Amino acid sequence: MSDNFYEFKYQQSYLGELWYKTDKKILAFHGSAQVFKGEDVLRLMRGFGRSCQNPRGGTCRKWINYSFHDLSAKKLMGANSGTIQFHTPHVSEDPFFVTGAKLVFGQGTNEWNIGPLILNNEMLASMDYDRIIEAMQKKEKFKTKVVYNGDNDRDEEQSHKHGDIEIELDFFPACDMKLNMVSPEFNRKYLFDSETGSVRIEARVNDDFPEKYARDLAWSVPEKAGSSVRFIPEDRKGRQITIIYEGLPEYNKDLGNTVITVEGDAGSICGKLTARQNVQLFFERDKPSSFDPSQPNWFYYWMQTAAGHGQKVGKDVFYRGNGEGCEPERRIQGYHDTRMDDDGRFHGDSYVNICNLITNLNKDLRYSYVLDFPKSASGIDAFAIIVLHELAHRKHWAEWWNPRGGRPIAGRYIDESGHVIYVDKDQDYIPDELEVALGYDKTKYSTFPPWIDTMHDEHHLTYKTAEGWAVGSADHEDWAYPGKQWPKSD
Structure with missing residues (x-):
């Protein structure tokens, strides 16, 4: 029986961080420990792809799709690429995140455990500090290829000899603005006034939220049967708002917890921001009902x-x-x-x-x-x-x-x-x-x-x-x- 061979694609989630200094041109790309198998040897690796059945002369007559199968060690005869993606990255305290780092490993002869992966511009000339910082500032992608051999890694046993790694970093800026509702405080209690039958709520956002965005903030509260709601100003926009419910709600379920929402666009970096606050609405226990004055x-x-x-x-x-x-x-x-x-x-x-x-x-x-x-x-x-x-x-x-x-x-x-x-x-x-x-x-x-x-x-x-x-x-x-x-x- 002839051995099968595989066309295999391997993708692995990989946590990573990009660290850099601003006083010295030093940066390092650090990833948590993972195991990566060399391209030409596969041992008990779960993956997906196509299996070649009954190959003759290195030619496959029939490919069968497979997924999540354990693969025995076979010599790879089809095209293959391995990728490792970096998710949830963090970049010191500078307002930039890095995402979508992709490492494509070239030919290698041995199984390779990368341990904690550290790539830095002191050991790898292709990790150009100025180019990476420029990409960060412009929110662009940075791509480079590292020729990765024994000289690139001080620990010879951890080396991926005579291979190469394609590195791709995709930068996008972090939002440096926060939208918070500073008033009213969480679960503040409000009582419907028995004389006017209304309740008045004053709300506002944090003072340091930029005015150019604050003026277009939109406010909303839930509708309540039997009660009408109005806003000052009427367009419901601005840094602060007055919310007035007029008339007690018809149903008990519409009393109590009431969520105030404010939202607005904060530019291309931050996008849409939203803040919410819960308040509680109460009725005067012993007053006549608005819906049947014969009942309290x-x-x-x-x-x-x-x-x-x-x-x-x-x-x-x-x-x-x-x-x-x-x-x-x-x-x-x-x-x-x-x-x-x-x-x-x-x-x-x-x-x-x-x-x-x-x-x-x-x-x-x-x-x-x-x-x-x-x-x-x-x-x-x-x-x-x-x-x-x-x-x-x-x-x-x-x-x-x-x-x-x-x-x-x-x-x-x-x-x-x-x-x-x-x-x-x-x-x-x-x-x-x-x-x-x-x-x-x-x-x-x-x-x-x-x-x-x-x-x-x-x-x-x-x-x-x-x-x-x-x-x-x-x-x-x-x-x-x-x-x-x-x-x-x-």
């Missing part, structure tokens, strides 16, 4: 968060304020309205009412209750627990009693024949057949010591259900002031 902002926006438990305002949950059932003197935070007729039967959808928590709870919205031990929550967490508590009541009534014909009177039903059917002998509003499985005593109105007069077992169960709310889980959605992300103490 906290109810309007918090119902759109996880604290609203996915319920729909106007269908599942209503804001009752200090209306019927929510009178301040009663201190009730909410109640479930199952809309029953006198006989205890439902005549419509059940829903939940939330009262004015400022008057019926306290101005700090701090909520406390006792089960196994005293517990408390505040702000959006208190709201979430109160809503979940009332939803649990609604669920119990809808699932336990409506299918049976409505709420039992004194724990019993009377069927059409006049027979008395007891379903809740202890009158704790949990069906007797469910109590044991739920952890309650079906003979007791209050299985656990009550801490309020109405602590029957069904009421205790709603507290336990609401206790499942993970306090803090909606903090990241709370854009109220005062609130979890902007306490009054800040």
